[in-house]
Amino acid sequence: MRTGEPLPAVGDVLAALATGMWHWDTATGLVSVDAEAARLLGLPAEEATLRExxxxxxxxxxxxxxxxxxxxxAVAEGTLAEVRIRIMDERNRFVRVVRSRSKxxxxxxxxxxxxxxxLQEVAEPTPGSPAGRRAVTGDWRRSREAFLLDAGRALAEARSTAKVLRVAAGLSMPGFSPDGLAVFGMQGDRLxxxxxxxxxxxxEGPFVHMALETDYPAAEVVRTGRAVYLSSPGRYKSRYPLTWPLAERFHRHSWxxxxxxxxxxxxxxxxxxxxxPVAFTPDERSVLTTVARMLAQALSRAGTAETERELSEGLQRAMMPTVGPGVPGMxxxxxxxxxGGGLQIGGDWYDMIPLPGATSRSRTSAGPGRFALVMGDVQGHDVRAAxxxxxxxxxxxxxxxxxxxxDAVLSRASRFLHGVxxxxADGEDAEDTDGVADLRFATCLYAEVDPRTGVxxxxxxxxxxxxxxxxxxTVLQRPTAGGLPLGIDPDSDYPITRFTLEPGETMMICTDGLIETGGHDLDTGWxxxxxxLERHGGDAEELADALVQAVHGPSSHHTTGPLADRREDDIAVLLLSRRRDGRAVRPRLRHxxxxxxxxxxERVSVARRQLRELLHDWSSEEHVDTAVLLLxxxxxNVLLHTDVDALVLAEVSGERGERRLRVQVTDAGDDLPHKRRPGELASSGRGLVLIELLADAWxxxxxxxxxxxxxxxxxxSVAR
Structure with missing residues (x-):
């Protein structure tokens, strides 16, 4: 071309280079192509406007x-969109590979x-070469997809920031794995x-607390939200001359x-x-962008989980007993x-409260060193329950x-919760997302303990x-009088049950999560x-661990690390043991x-159940049935023929196989019972007859x- 002659048309130049031009508008769904582009697509070599x-x-x-x-x-990063495309004929047979570049x-x-x-045709590379692995066969695509699937799975399973970073450090990207990485966060206006x-x-020292306005690539990315690719040291130095000395000493070639x-x-x-050196082709940028998105999601999830764990630990520490060095004799x-799910805290709690040394009401349990044990469960497993x-x-x-x-403590607490x-109910949080009223209540057990007497x-x-x-x-449930859960009726009454914890005995109170977890109901869980409880012979601390481990694995005492399996409900358990004097062996008396x-x-059925539990290891089940019938x-006899209450005392004494059961029912009535001879159709009068026939003594x-x-x-006597 001689000087002064006009330049050839762009189309002529592209045609000479076997390069076609096209225009695609997704709003209209039309694609305009020139003759060369049409030929490369396997269509007649003429300009045309085609449908998608x-x-x-x-x-x-x-x-x-x-x-x-x-x-x-490409739109997000403001770069060119480049992709390799396989062209197929009308019979879906492979024709050629073209490279598309567009803005x-x-x-x-x-x-x-x-x-x-x-559009420009790409020569098919030699099989086995790096280019060959990235071309028509699509092996590079399959490698990339497999890598992204593995990376996504590993990042999704990471539950802490440290684990997320370990997963990111171990990622092996197809063909261009980095040998160094750093994850930057923000704190105010600094990295x-x-x-x-x-x-x-x-x-990392020079990069810690770097101002966001610094001429540094990570700072620019945080400011603008757009990626920065630096394919060579020269490009890094020319674009970020002020901070290049900080990066130069690491001897890297691409970033x-x-x-x-x-x-x-x-x-x-x-x-x-x-x-x-890494060229950061569109394919490589696509992989890096996808990994960055997955990494961001994983870090966000890990941060949320760590915040919840920190909150859970704080709440749990607040629920630990706060009395001082120990209780004398107990x-x-x-x-x-x-x-296991969501916020690892719910409505269960326990507490141990030191009580005043004297009260305005004289009670047998009044005395110095008294304390109260509290176990409660607010309905729900959400933030409101907590x-x-x-x-x-x-x-x-x-x-x-x-x-x-x-009784007064629970009555006042019920009135308080009802008011709350x-x-x-007048606020916006009184209804859930379905518009249903948020009805709550709380169960609670309050026990006042006198360590001097065990009452x-x-x-x-x-x-x-x-x-x-x-x-x-021997393990027995201890029936106690009770009232409605707290918060239901502000005028509920809560009667007091008084009993003595003897030396060597242990009392357990717990929430229903300990009993019912693992698919159990109240009966099988109990x-x-x-x-x-019967098989474990350790102290209170060891027994508490054994209870939790048997249900869910390692205890979370003093920590709230997640357990191995999912829990269906919160668990709270509290044990109170009264020490024996000296080194006395277990007594041969239970009662x-x-x-x-x-x-x-209805408490007659409770008494029958208590007697069965007292005789749970008796040698003959029929003998147990006899004892329950006689009770x-x-x-x-007391309930039908008197108008007073009955006190039941059942005792088992002696060595196994030679034990004696003595059941005594006491009432305040003056009339002594008399044995009668009821007729065949009589509906009563057989009680003492049965006792005389079945009891060994009465x-x-x-x-x-x-x-x-x-x-x-x-x-x-069973063997006789």
Whole structure:
């Protein structure tokens, strides 16, 4: 071409280079191609305007699906969109590979893309060469997809920031793995280093607390939300001359700085550094961008989980007993295990409250060193349940510290919770997302303990009864009077049950999570817990660990690390043991004591159950049935023929195989029972006849006020 002659048309130049031009508008769905582009697509070599479907029919379906992602990435980064495309004929047979380069723009109003670009045929590379692995066969695509699947799975399973960083450091990207990385966060207007890999400890010093306005790639990425790719040291030095000396000493050849974005907000930046030159082709940028997005999501999840764990630990530490060095003559142990899902805290709690030395009301348990044990469970496993639990716990502490009796403490607590819930019902949080009223209540057991005498005064609000492990290892549920759960009726009454914890005995109180977790109901769960209590011979601390481990694995005492399996409900358990004097062996006496009132005939069934539990290891089940029958007849005699209450005392003494059961039913009535001879159709009068026939011994003991009917069964008589 001679000087002064006009330049040839762009189209002529491109045609001479076997390069076609095309224009694609996604708003209209039309693609305009010149003659060369049409030829490369396998169409007649002439200018044409085609529908998207016509063009799509000539492209490999996998490549067509990839074009959208490449275009979106190019728009986000303000770069060219480059992609290799396999051209197919009308019979879906491979024809050639072309390379498409285009400059896309996005119309936010129309939500559409416009692309102007070129098509150029790419020679098929030699099989086995690096280019061959990236070409027609698609092996490089499959490697990339496999890598992204593995990386996504590993990052999704990382539950802490440290684990996320370890996973990121171990990523082996197909063909261009970085040998160094750094994750930057933000604190105010400065960068922070969340973690790094491939550098020596201390190398991060110059980059810590760097101002966001600094001429540094990571700072620019955080400011703008756009990635920065530096393919050579020269490019780094020319673009960031001020901070190049900081990067020069690491002797890297290429760098990629990508934004860590979650929900449209840039939370930091990720640097991937390479000791070998990297061109950062569109494919490589696509992989890096995808990894950055997954890394950002993983860091966000890990940060949320760590915040929840920190909150859980703080709440749990607040729930630990706060009394001082120990209780003279007694041991106390407690455990709390949160549920496995979401915020690891719920409505379960326990507490130990020191009480005033004297009260305005004289009670047998009054004395120095008294304290109260509290176990409670607010309905629900959410933040509101935890908040209500905290308020209720503080209220109970206040009422107890004022010196109120157990019944008064629970009555006041119920009125307090009812007021809190009523006030909440007027607020926006009183309804859930479905518009259903948020009805809450709390169960609670409050036990006032005198460590000097072992006397306990228990008031119960809808909570499971306490359990007593006797000195010989026998385990019994201890029936106690109770009222409605707290918060339901502000005028509820909570009667007091008084009993004595003998030396060598242990009382367990717990929430229903300990009993019912693992698919158990109250009956089967209770049998499981009972077996653990009977077989374990350690102290209170060891027994508490054994209970939790048997249900869910390692205890979370003093920590709230997640357990191995999911929990269906929170667990709280509290043990109170009264020490024996000296090194006395377990006594050969076990007993149970309870009252059956005229107004509570349903407690006859409770007494029968207590007797069965007392005889759980008796050598003959038929003998146990006999004892339960005789107890029922004895109690029926009091309830039917007097107008007073009955006191039941059952004792087992002696060595196994030679034991004696003595059951004594005492009442305040003056009339002594008389044996009658009922007719065949009589509905009563057989009680004493049965006792005489089935008992090994029996009798009636007149007392100053009232009488006692007793009977005995001997374990050895079963063999006779």
């Amino acid at each position: 479907a016509q063009v799509r029919a000539r492209l490999h379906p996998v490549d067509w699906n990839e074009i959208t992602g490449v275009v979106q990435l 896309p723009t996005f119309d936010a109003r129309k939500k559409a893309y416009k692309l102007i670009g070129t 922070t280093i969340i973690g790094h890999h491939g550098q020596r400890p201390g190398d 990629a700085f990508l934004p860590l974005t979650v929900a449209g907000r840039t939370m930091g930046a990720w640097m991937a550094a390479f000791t070998h 041991d106390v142990a407690a455990r709390y295990v949160p549920t 908040g209500l639990m905290g308020q209720l716990r503080i209220a109970l502490r206040a009422y107890a510290s004022e010196g109120h009796c157990p 819930l009523a006030a909440g 306990l005064e228990v008031a119960r609000a809808g909570h499971p009864d306490p359990v007593i492990r006797m000195a010989d290892g 049998q499981r817990i009972r077996t653990i 149970t004591l309870m009252t059956v009132a005229q107004a509570e005939p 029922s007849e004895t109690l029926a 009798g009636v003991l007149p007392r100053g006020q009232g009488k006692s009917i007793w009977f005995e069964l001997y374990e050895a």
